[in-house]
Amino acid sequence: MTEKLHRAAGANDTAAIRTLLSQGADLEARDGRGRTALLVATHASRIDAAAALIEAGADVNAKDAIDDSPYLYAGARGFTEILKLTLTHGADLKSTNRYGGTALIPAAERGHVEVVELLIAAGVDVDHVNKLGWTALLEAIILADGGPRHVEIVKQLLAAGANPRLADGDGVTPLQYARQRGYGAMAELLQEAGG
Template sequence: MARIFPARSHTARPLGRTRLVLPALLVAGVTLLAGCAAEPESRQPTASPKPPAATPTPKPEPVQPDPQANADLAAAVAADDGDGVRSAIERGADLELRGEAGRTPLVAATKANAVAAATALIEAGADVNAKDDIEDSAYLYAGAEGYNEILRLTLAHGADLKSTNRFGGTALIPAGEHGHVEVTRMLLAAGIDPNHVNNLGWTALQEAVLLGTDGPDHQETVRLLLAGGADPNLRDGQGNTPLANAQARGSWALAELIQAAGGV
């Protein structure tokens, strides 16, 4: 009688080999995943070293003003002492300190025509346009009074040509009134408006005619004004031309100059 044996499976693998392969595959997979996830240490960016923080420079201590400096400045201005003015400023005197009638040291120096003191103040930076209680500045007052040296300094240090006095006039208008030839020349050269009208309705030309004389200084002043662009037919507040006013006052030399410039 023949024995019957069970049929062999062609797909069956020995159990022992399977047990060896599977753990190896698992180990290899874990190693591969770990290798993919890990960033190489060499790819990490290297931080640049920060420069050391700068040590702040200590600020110098402010100079404490000498309590006597302002009084010394006022005394130096009154004495027209330029060196005394400089000394007081170096010790902390206030260049813009208001005194009597609201005057700054420079306005006070200008009203006294204290040239040395005014020069020291202007060179130290005093405001040439600062006005006192009656709207006089160093610039305006020097022009009105014919203080040529101080006026020249103010023009060189920022004088405002459009600045006006309490009558609404520029520095040129009182210069016309007083026949200040050199002031008129300087102001026109600086570019001041020769046809500005003040609160009375007068230009510098009208003021020269109405308040001046027929003498040589006013003749030269009128000549400069006309050559500098003054309108010979600009009427005053009453509707009169400069020529009509000159004829009415008997200022025949001025009338001739105005007529020669086209005045009617």
């Protein structure tokens, strides 16, 4: 029954999901990769399936074999609607991925402006440091292209109180990285913020 539930989740088949759950399918059963049906739906960006599973009580923080959860994965991939569902159903804002980062860090790196806004509003720690020694602010500069989405993210992070002087493990600050990469708009924002 687990395989059927996971297939239904991946296919966005809410009728099958409800039927299987009414027949006793285990909402938190795992596949070979440690994924629950909700994580399968999240990976496939199946909003209706994710909503049906969350409404049925699926754990939005259940991690798979590589430390992804529906909450963390939706944030990292920019799946805004699923992220909103996880945030209103108990997402653990301190939860971290395999790199020791919160959902905010990959969202900032990948340029998911709306996701960053949602996570800041939800109260995610804007200065959390991952295993690489990087914050969301650093990743929005180091791993980005300096374009408008990342400039907006830097602006949002600074407005939310991100420390512009918080350097990486080598002592390099966000402002130094922005200057090295020629990201003038970011450098200006960081200077104004005291970076």
